[in-house]
Amino acid sequence: MAIFLVDFANLFYISLLGKKELAAAIGYAGTILFFNISICIGIMISAIALVSRALGASDRVEARKLSGSALLFIFIITTLIAAIFFPFIDFTVGLLGATGETREIATAFLQIVVPSLPALGLGMCASGLLRAAGDASRAMYVTLGGGLIAAILDPLFIFTFDLGIYGAAYVMVIVRLAMVAIGFYALIKIHNLIALPDLETFLDHSRRLVDIAVPAVLTNIATPVGNAYVTSSIAPFGDDAVAAWAIIGRLIPVAFGFIFALSGAIGPIIGQNYGAGDFERVRRVVRDSLLVTAVYTFAVWLVVFLFRDAIIIAFNAEGEAADLIAFFINIVIASFLFNGMMFVANAAFNNLGYATYSTVLNWGKATIGTIPFVWAGAQLAGSHGVLAGQGVGAVVFGVLAIIVALKVVKKVV
Numbered sequence: 001m002a003i004f005l006v007d008f009a010n011l012f013y014i015s016l017l018g019k020k021e022l023a024a025a026i027g028y029a030g031t032i033l034f035f036n037i038s039i040c041i042g043i044m045i046s047a048i049a050l051v052s053r054a055l056g057a058s059d060r061v062e063a064r065k066l067s068g069s070a071l072l073f074i075f076i077i078t079t080l081i082a083a084i085f086f087p088f089i090d091f092t093v094g095l096l097g098a099t100g101e102t103r104e105i106a107t108a109f110l111q112i113v114v115p116s117l118p119a120l121g122l123g124m125c126a127s128g129l130l131r132a133a134g135d136a137s138r139a140m141y142v143t144l145g146g147g148l149i150a151a152i153l154d155p156l157f158i159f160t161f162d163l164g165i166y167g168a169a170y171v172m173v174i175v176r177l178a179m180v181a182i183g184f185y186a187l188i189k190i191h192n193l194i195a196l197p198d199l200e201t202f203l204d205h206s207r208r209l210v211d212i213a214v215p216a217v218l219t220n221i222a223t224p225v226g227n228a229y230v231t232s233s234i235a236p237f238g239d240d241a242v243a244a245w246a247i248i249g250r251l252i253p254v255a256f257g258f259i260f261a262l263s264g265a266i267g268p269i270i271g272q273n274y275g276a277g278d279f280e281r282v283r284r285v286v287r288d289s290l291l292v293t294a295v296y297t298f299a300v301w302l303v304v305f306l307f308r309d310a311i312i313i314a315f316n317a318e319g320e321a322a323d324l325i326a327f328f329i330n331i332v333i334a335s336f337l338f339n340g341m342m343f344v345a346n347a348a349f350n351n352l353g354y355a356t357y358s359t360v361l362n363w364g365k366a367t368i369g370t371i372p373f374v375w376a377g378a379q380l381a382g383s384h385g386v387l388a389g390q391g392v393g394a395v396v397f398g399v400l401a402i403i404v405a406l407k408v409v410k411k412v413v
Contacts, residue, residue, distance in 0.1 A: 001261075002140075002147035004253035006175070009151065010168045011250045013158050015315040022165050023315070024239040025105035027246030028098045031231045032089075032110060034224035039081065040121045042217030043074045044128040046209045051193075052132040064195035067129050067187065069205035071122060071194065078121035082114050089114065096228060097235025102242070105165060112169035119176035126183025133193055138186040145182045146175040219346070219359045226366035230390055233374050237320070237383040244324035247315050248387075255300050256336055259293055263343030271351040279413035286348055286409055290402065293340035300336075304329050320383065327384050335391035338398025345405035352412050361401045369393035 014022050047070035054063035090107045098106050123142060130139035150171055157167030187193045234241045266289050273281040308329045312322045349358040370393050377389025
């Protein structure tokens with residue numbers, strides 16, 4: 001929630017500047033940055049898996065070396081990605097459909113933020129390693145600390161220093177560096193959990209990290225791939241539409257942060273009870289998660305609907321942007337129930353030995369469940385149809401994912 005609220009606050013502050021091109025630029029930049037974050041999450045997942053196993057086996061020496069290898073690995077990979085991508089920032093922003101001043105602003109914003117990708121990777125990996133060590137509180141402090149710094153510095157850089165949208169970019173870089181400092185302090189000073197490996201050990205650890213990271217990264221980047229297509233589909237309808245899409249993109253994770261957290265929380269519960277042979281509990285946690293997802297989704301839908309006008313006014317949305325946000329809140333937001341179903345299914349697949357199913361279904365949703373529906377929606381109803389098409393695709397693949405997940409649960413337990 002801390003990460004999501006920082007993004008939400010960023011866009012809110014920028015919207016106060018009263019220029020639709022700025023909000024649209026954030027929409028384009030956010031779509032691209034989503035790819036970077038997804039890659040970091042995939043590598044972080046592999047680091048958590050390997051280090052937690054070593055700690056569970058009481059092999060602290062190996063755990064320390066694995067931590068060092070994971071941090072070095074994610075630093076090398078993210079540095080390469082940033083270096084390769086940097087010259088193509090303007091081209092990529094244009095590929096998404098940005099033009100004119102909006103394209104220039106988005107490009108300049110990314111040119112400030114992209115070089116800090118290694119810091120993001122190190123910060124996220126440090127947080128993950130703290131969770132692997134069982135220190136959930138300090139893992140949380142990494143992101144909460146970054147969120148607190150952003151809350152203080154954003155208005156200062158954007159308004160007081162009169163840097164506008166670029167102030168938000170500089171703060172993003174500072175936040176990422178702060179996450180590294182907080183995470184490394186806890187890993188080194190509190191847990192003594194980092195040891196630099198020799199070259200042979202690092203190469204061996206890297207192969208093990210890749211085995212887990214590749215499917216995890218592939219699963220994670222499916223969502224930004226789908227979002228990139230939606231962004232490029234909505235771009236022809238103008239900056240108002242893209243600005244609305246950017247606002248919606250920040251509203252969703254804030255409103256549904258609980259569902260994101262739920263999908264991560266039930267994984268260990270499924271895994272532990274499966275390992276203990278308590279199969280009834282495995283079945284029950286899947287059923288109960290679906291029930292909680294449904295109740296929470298409809299409760300949030302009601303709350304957001306009641307505050308719809310306040311949200312639109314808060315972001316200075318007018319004209320088509322306001323209409324698009326209202327349409328999403330009135331109708332399309334209900335489709336998140338089916339996204340929640342997919343999250344629950346992913347947790348079941350990943351913890352019952354069927355991770356490939358998660359990868360296939362997520363990519364299916366990002367392609368087959370997005371492209372034809374969004375394209376048809378755009379032809380039939382313009383920008384409103386784009387959002388509706390994405391919602392319909394979510395319904396189809398949410399139902400499909402949970403049907404397959406229930407069959408897997410029945411088969412395994």
